[in-house]
Amino acid sequence: xxxxxxxxxxxxxxxxxxxxxxxxxxxxxxxxxxxxxxxxxxxxxxxxxxxxxxxxxxxxxxxxxxxxxxxxxxxxxxxxxxxxxxxxxxxxxxxxxxxxxxxxxxxxxxxxxxxxxxxxxxxxxxxxxxxxxxxxxxxxxxxxxxxxxxxxxxxxxxxxxxxxxxxxxxxxxxxxxxxxxxxxxxxxxxxxxxxxxxxxxxxxxxxxxxxxxxxxxxxxxxxxxxxxxxxxxxxxxxxxxxxxxxxx
Numbered sequence: 001x002x003x004x005x006x007x008x009x010x011x012x013x014x015x016x017x018x019x020x021x022x023x024x025x026x027x028x029x030x031x032x033x034x035x036x037x038x039x040x041x042x043x044x045x046x047x048x049x050x051x052x053x054x055x056x057x058x059x060x061x062x063x064x065x066x067x068x069x070x071x072x073x074x075x076x077x078x079x080x081x082x083x084x085x086x087x088x089x090x091x092x093x094x095x096x097x098x099x100x101x102x103x104x105x106x107x108x109x110x111x112x113x114x115x116x117x118x119x120x121x122x123x124x125x126x127x128x129x130x131x132x133x134x135x136x137x138x139x140x141x142x143x144x145x146x147x148x149x150x151x152x153x154x155x156x157x158x159x160x161x162x163x164x165x166x167x168x169x170x171x172x173x174x175x176x177x178x179x180x181x182x183x184x185x186x187x188x189x190x191x192x193x194x195x196x197x198x199x200x201x202x203x204x205x206x207x208x209x210x211x212x213x214x215x216x217x218x219x220x221x222x223x224x225x226x227x228x229x230x231x232x233x234x235x236x237x238x239x240x241x242x243x244x245x246x247x248x
Contacts, residue, residue: 009033011080011094015062016055023100027051029066029082029092042099046082046092049101059086063115064131068094071127073153076104081120081129081151085113087136089129089149089159107159109149110134117226121175123184125203127151128162130173130186132224138164146173146188148205163205169193170223175202185209187229189236191221197234197245209247218243 010032017026025038028047032038038045047061054060064083071077080092087110090103098104110133118131128148135147138161146167152158167173169190177184184202187209189195195218196211211217220239228235236243 010036011066011068013061013064013066013082015060016058018055020055021052023047023051027054027060027062029061029080029090029097031097042102043096045099046080046090046097046103047100048084048088048090048103048106051100054084054086059084059113061085061090063113064118066092067118067120067129069120069127069129069151071151071153071157074151074157075155076157079104079151079157081118083110083114083116083118083129083131083133085115087111087114087133091151091157091159104156105159109136109159109161110147111136116224117172119173119175119186121177121184121186121202123177123181123203125150126153128175128184128202130175130188132167132170132172132188135161135164137161145170146186146200148186148202162203163200165198165200165205165207167193167198168211169195169221171221172224172226174227174229176229177202187227187234189218189221189225189227191223191225195219195221197227197236197247199247212245216245 076093078094091105116132150162171189171191173188199209
């Protein structure tokens with residue numbers, strides 16, 4: 001399940017630092033407590049052990065915002081997922097973030113840099129995170145431009161690529177359900193590609209909507225664009241207009 005934070009905190013991801021030899025708040029996920037304040041204690045931040053190498057190659061964590069998760073049955077259960085430009089997925093304990101190198105789990109899940117706004121959702125089969133990236137080990141050998149990973153409810157939790165799909169562009173995904181866990185669909189726009197809306201079954205990646213008909217194309221939709229769902233419609237912002245789509 002997404003959005004389970006039990007505390008009054010803000011979690012942020014930071015990018016590169018320059019000209020440093022000791023960790024200086026870069027390449028990290030940081031918890032800001034009330035104030036906001038940063039305690040600079042290991043419980044309040046995570047950075048990979050190879051943070052200096054990430055600095056030197058511009059492969060930071062700041063290209064995607066951290067996403068909060070609750071994975072029922074996992075230890076720890078209240079997690080943060082951070083996605084890096086090095087293609088790594090890091091699972092972090094919300095309460096004890098681990099300091100330098102202290103992730104609950106880490107796995108390379110993408111051949112390409114991950115730069116997007118990721119989306120989390122849950123179904124009866126488990127908890128998933130969708131992001132723009134070329135997944136490693138995609139079933140059927142499809143590299144895809146949209147990757148979904150499954151978070152295993154174990155101790156510690158696990159990460160593996162569940163499915164990949166071709167979203168025909170560079171949009172960032174969202175996920176919808178009918179009752180928090182049923183009927184999950186991952187939606188994304190082929191921004192700067194075919195500029196059409198695409199929908200995929202949240203558990204399997206099977207195509208459920210493939211862009212519509214001749215009148216359903218969009219123009220001037222830019223990369224990383226994230227659709228918005230409201231009142232039974234999907235809204236997509238372009239350079240000079242707002243598109244409204246209703247999927248039947």
